[in-house]
Amino acid sequence: MSLAADTREAARARPFVLDALRAGVLNHSAAAAWLADEADLGDGNGDADTDAIATALRRFREELPDYGTAERAASVSMRSGVGVVDDDGGDVDGSDADPLLRVGGAAVTPAGRDTAILATGAVDAAALAAVLRRLAVADVVVEAAGVAGETLVVVVGRRDGATAVRVAEAALAAVPTDGE
Known part of the structure; x- marks a missing residue:
């Protein structure tokens, strides 16, 4: 591949670089x-033509759509007293309640010390990614997360519940778009 193609591939492999390029x-x-x-874009001997790489980035920017966001219409709520437990597909917590989320061998059940943030409405994987990224920036540890249909679930520690609601609402108000 050419240096320009390698530079494009390196930028695509690092979404924050791509976002910064799109945002200008x-x-x-x-x-x-x-x-x-x-990304080891040099000649293998530690020498790289950074001017050529910078030029490739500038040209790549011209091909990219502008960075943009869109608000997602979703209702965000908090549910206390949940937990992440092992799930064999049966009765996961001794109650008749359905799990809020089930992934592989684990389930989020209405029995525990954590807090679930639920967003219902126009949510998808991009919305979940925006929420998770913002929670990471806010230093909120996520115990479990998922999205299916019109429901997004994020499980955080009990003390982080209120912060997580605010962060999720803000994230859903400005979900990055792919510019198309």
Whole structure:
């Protein structure tokens, strides 16, 4: 592959670089130096033409759609007293209640010390990704998360519940779009 193609591939493999390119806020020279090292875009001897990489980034930016966000119409609520438990597909917590979320061998049940944040409405994987990214920035540890149909579930520690609701509402108000 050419250096330009390698640079595009390296940017695509690092979504934050792609987002910064699309938003027009990337320092091309600094990003070129970082990518040369991080993605090994040099000649294999530690030498990289960072000017050529920066130029490839500028040209790639011209091909990308502008960064944009869209609000998702969703109702966000909090449910206390949930837990993540092993699930064999049967009665997971001794009650008749259905799990809020089931993934592989685990389930989020209405019995525990954690808090579930539920968003119902226009949610999808992109909305879940936006919520998870913002929760990470807010230093909120996520115990479980998933989305199916029109429901998004994120489980956090009890003390982080109120913060997680605010973060989820803000994230759903500005979910990044793919620009198409």
